[in-house]
Amino acid sequence: MAYFIIVLFFFACKEKEEPISSGLYFPPNNSETWEETDPASLGWDTSKVNELYQLLQDGNTRGFIVLKDGKIVLEQYFGTQLIGSQPFGVSSNWYWASAGKTLTATLTGIAQEEGLLNLEESSSKYLGEGWTSLSLEQEQKITIWHQLTMTTGLDDMVENKDDFTPSSLIYKAEPGTRWAYHNAPYTILDEVIAEASGQTFTSYFDAKVASKIGMKGSWQRLGFNNVYFSTSRSMARFGLMILAKGKWGEDSILSSQEFFDQMTQTSQSLNESYGYLWWLNGKSSFMVPGPQAKIPGPIFTHAPSDMVCGLGRDGQFVCVVPSQNLVLVRMGLDADNSLVSFTFLDRIWEKLAPIIKN
Numbered sequence: 459m460a461y462f463i464i465v466l467f468f469f470a471c472k473e474k475e476e477p478i479s480s481g482l483y484f485p486p487n488n489s490e491t492w493e494e495t496d497p498a499s500l501g502w503d504t505s506k507v508n509e510l511y512q513l514l515q516d517g518n519t520r521g522f523i524v525l526k527d528g529k530i531v532l533e534q535y536f537g538t539q540l541i542g543s544q545p546f547g548v549s550s551n552w553y554w555a556s557a558g559k560t561l562t563a564t565l566t567g568i569a570q571e572e573g574l575l576n577l578e579e580s581s582s583k584y585l586g587e588g589w590t591s592l593s594l595e596q597e598q599k600i601t602i603w604h605q606l607t608m609t610t611g612l613d614d615m616v617e618n619k620d621d622f623t624p625s626s627l628i629y630k631a632e633p634g635t636r637w638a639y640h641n642a643p644y645t646i647l648d649e650v651i652a653e654a655s656g657q658t659f660t661s662y663f664d665a666k667v668a669s670k671i672g673m674k675g676s677w678q679r680l681g682f683n684n685v686y687f688s689t690s691r692s693m694a695r696f697g698l699m700i701l702a703k704g705k706w707g708e709d710s711i712l713s714s715q716e717f718f719d720q721m722t723q724t725s726q727s728l729n730e731s732y733g734y735l736w737w738l739n740g741k742s743s744f745m746v747p748g749p750q751a752k753i754p755g756p757i758f759t760h761a762p763s764d765m766v767c768g769l770g771r772d773g774q775f776v777c778v779v780p781s782q783n784l785v786l787v788r789m790g791l792d793a794d795n796s797l798v799s800f801t802f803l804d805r806i807w808e809k810l811a812p813i814i815k816n
């Protein structure tokens with residue numbers, strides 16, 4: 459009888475899972491303190507680090523960070539800030555470009571979790587009628603989910619892909635039948651969230667994400683685009699929260715694991731390497747902005763297959779590798795004259811992988 463009770467107790471304990479964030483270090487929110495780990499203590503090959511840093515410097519990098527278990531293992535700054543000739547450093551701000559799409563995706567999940575919106579709802583519920591040049595029947599078919607997955611069916615071959623005025627939002631295909639990397643339908647998710655929350659997009663983001671994980675940054679309107687600026691460490695904080703599956707220490711920032719899984723896994727069958735505004739490695743094919751072609755193989759051949767990334771113009775990267783408890787951040791100027799620097803990120807991993815292999 460005693461043995462039976464012990465066995466029951468054992469399985470009861472087994473079924474009580476540890477917190478997702480267990481084993482991760484989280485830097486304090488109101489301090490510049492961030493614990494570091496010597497890469498040599500992890501068995502990393504430090505003799506190859508300078509070669510990595512040379513690649514980063516040659517590629518116009520400004521800030522670079524690698525976290526392991528939440529602690530800083532590699533951190534290096536290069537060059538100068540955008541304005542003036544001050545050296546770029548730990549307190550310097552830089553633009554996220556389209557890597558900031560991941561911030562909007564996370565905030566959309568929080569809004570749904572709070573019952574403010576539903577991904578299956580028509581975007582017109584929040585944007586009003588006539589936010590596109592489509593017929594009302596066509597317009598009603600576009601949902602928040604389509605905006606999150608780049609499958610609105612709106613024409614991405616217009617003169618200005620960032621322009622979200624109705625005259626630039628024209629019909630190309632039925633929603634859900636065509637994947638196209640199109641900034642304009644994404645950008646007006648800000649208006650959906652603002653209308654649903656009854657707050658400005660910035661205020662809602664600061665209250666639900668930034669203030670809770672110690673991010674220091676600001677949203678700035680550049681033309682049609684709403685762009686986030688922050689320090690490299692603030693980007694790393696966000697990556698760490700994603701590594702912890704929506705948690706920050708004991709606090710839940712994004713509690714819905716269903717939404718989190720949908721966000722960081724294949725969201726539709728057209729481009730299996732795309733989630734909810736996140737890029738996914740390790741899939742059998744991927745699509746890139748522009749051409750309507752599937753490219754066989756994973757996006758990054760040198761990176762871990764379970765890596766998920768926020769990718770922005772000029773090589774703004776926030777990458778999360780759950781299998782290795784790693785977060786990688788790179789901020790900087792254009793490295794290879796591409797809209798999204800897939801090649802440069804793969805080159806970074808080509809140098810980084812041999813360092814952490816041991």
